[in-house]
Amino acid sequence: MEPPPPPPPPPPPPPPSHHCNPTSNTNSSSPSRVPTPPPHLATPPCFKCGAPTNLPPPPPPDLTSLPAYIPIRLPAVNLPPETASRTQQSIILTPVPQPHPVPPLSPPYHFITPIKRITSPSDASRFVESNSGKSFLSFVAFLSYSIRGHKISDPCPVSHTLSKIIAVLDTFSSWVDEIPPAVQSARYGNPAFRVWHERMTEHSHIFMNDILPLDQPDIRDSSIELVPYLLDSFGNASRIDYGTGHETNFAAWLYCLARLGLIHEEDYQAVVSRVFVKYLDLMRKLQLVYCLEPAGSHGVWGLDDYHFLPFVFGAAQLIDHKYMKPKSIHNDDILENFSKEYLYLSCITFIKKVKKGPFAEHSPMLDDISGVPNWNKVNSGMLKMYRAEVLEKVPVVQHFLFGSIIPWE
Template sequence: MEESHHRHQDCNTPNSAGAQSPPTTGTCCKCGGPTTFAPPPVSPAFSEISPPPTYRPIRAPAIPPDPHSQRAIILSPVPQAQHVPVASPPYQFQIPIKRIQSPDDIRRLQGSESGQNFVGFVVALSESIRGRKISDPCHQSETINTIVSILETLTQWIEEIPPAQQAARYGNIAYRTWHERLVNSGESLMFQFLPKDLQPATVELVPYFSDSFGNSSRIDYGTGHETNFAAWLYCLARLGVIREEDYPAIVSRVFVRYLDLMRKLQLVYCLEPAGSHGVWGLDDYHFLPFIFGSSQLVDHKYMKPKSIHNRDILDNFSNEYLYLAGISFIMKVKKGHFAEHSPMLDDISGVPNWKKVNSGLLKMYKAEVLEKVPIMQHFLFGSLIKWE
């Protein structure tokens, strides 16, 4: 987000003796000091007669969760794992397009076979890592190794494209250069692991992949982009390029590398959280690592949900458990009391066991991400994820 560019007096320096003070008509939004410019007119965007915009900047007021919505999530059934149906030739690959515009479209998606299969894929990934550490040995196909290598290449590009010198605190414009290279290289990256007969699928795969790392116009990233990465993996499963025996490696090798890349992008290029709920959201950027991470910790002998408040546990085990790594990253980038900047995660730490945490997060992901029009309006549909 662009910083304010109005003139204001130094907050700590009084006027020189005899200097004439300029007329003041407002106060600086950063420091509270007087400003020579009039305050901007009140936008009607949040008035009663106009609905809120689909994208709210990071500094918009945080909205507390709706108790009725929370109750609906609690009463909803826990999503179940499903086998991904592998597509068979003749293929009819197509450029995927947006379809969702209203709550009715969301209900249509959730009732469709594609919608249920996608949720079931996420649950299956969660179950595949249950009780396993990141470093535990697992089956690693050549495809998985190639995908990991691709993510390492994208990480290396960050070193080659340093952040630009600019006044704005958020949204470093060098990210657009990084993202442009990603888009231009998308097809060649897919060719690294796709068999020849499936290379025409790039027309469908590249848009999901390109949207997995944030938006270059707004220079932001959120759970919708993360969901695109899961959708890209789902499409690879639909093509039979990855199989169920690859699922543990998808989480512990591919997704872990993806998270490392995204956190570096967030820090280096100061990506804004897309559509952040402020303190009332689970996390500014991610959701899936908390689902996968809570599954890892199910039935752990020593670590309980309340263990996130133990610094020694975070320091020693964050490299093995995605949930703890997520908490550690939040504590690294946010200051102050954890209960104040992350009240939802603090509340979850009071849940008695990880199985309840995992099932609750799966229900919450479905309700707060996959069933939200502002997020899913950007989701794409083609032949692999069909609009039914």
């Protein structure tokens, strides 16, 4: 005899009532849908069924308090052909920045807290055409000239000031090992970076006072002006991002030390091969460990998601090299054997490490530059691009600071 069939399952319980269930229509088996009213015209609808609620309507947007700056993260879009052509032509016609001595800052000193001044394209053009902008760009060109034909490991004098800076960067790097990244599923923006950045901020004045010489009391007050440049050199703690604007602030910090007479022209080779290389290693460590988001990246239409200056200095290193040409970046053996000695090759190696796919697809600009006949043209083109694509771009230089050492003219 077959067993009797199991009893039918009980009917599901009715859904819990909430404020938007209709009460007037008792014959309705399900709540009626009410069209969602336009924003700012009615009370907010229920997110479950769309019925009206008793909540007050949201306030209208305040159009009078828009930010006075352009967001630093912009979408990577292809420029129209005519715009790209004009941009390329303007870069070609721009004279190559030349190295000139840094004008020293003369006493009496009146150090102030530096502030942002650039809010529009006209402000950016005004900066690069001013004496401050030209002097800063000449300083970058001088650093590039000082490393010409030199490997990173070539011997060079390292002053007491540079030794102090290197020690500070080593300390910053050791903190990354002490502050592990937080567990998260997001691709970018590990919040542990904020812990690292907060510790760096708390100790910045101590480190800055340690770098400033004790036997020159008249410039020790300059920390009020130097610390903001240093703090803006390692990315933004709120957005957890980093880009060429932060890199430019680090170069501006070094430029301020040069104006104060703490860095001299005979130190420039070590500034690149010791200090900047150490800074670059630290930033790559921060990018990988804390997954810093690129700030203002141009996507495939930029040199790199994060950096620009190592390409300038790296191209200068390889000028008149007997064997390596710009097309040598496609030789994996050369990259493996020489990336620790040449910044340009180091950048290419790092890009190939963090980006997948054919090089010509994820880095078409660098692929095109590899067809340039010699490194001298690559270096001069990089210097002109640095002016046009970094110092004249408002999303980048809107965060540049101006005080008494780098005055706003």
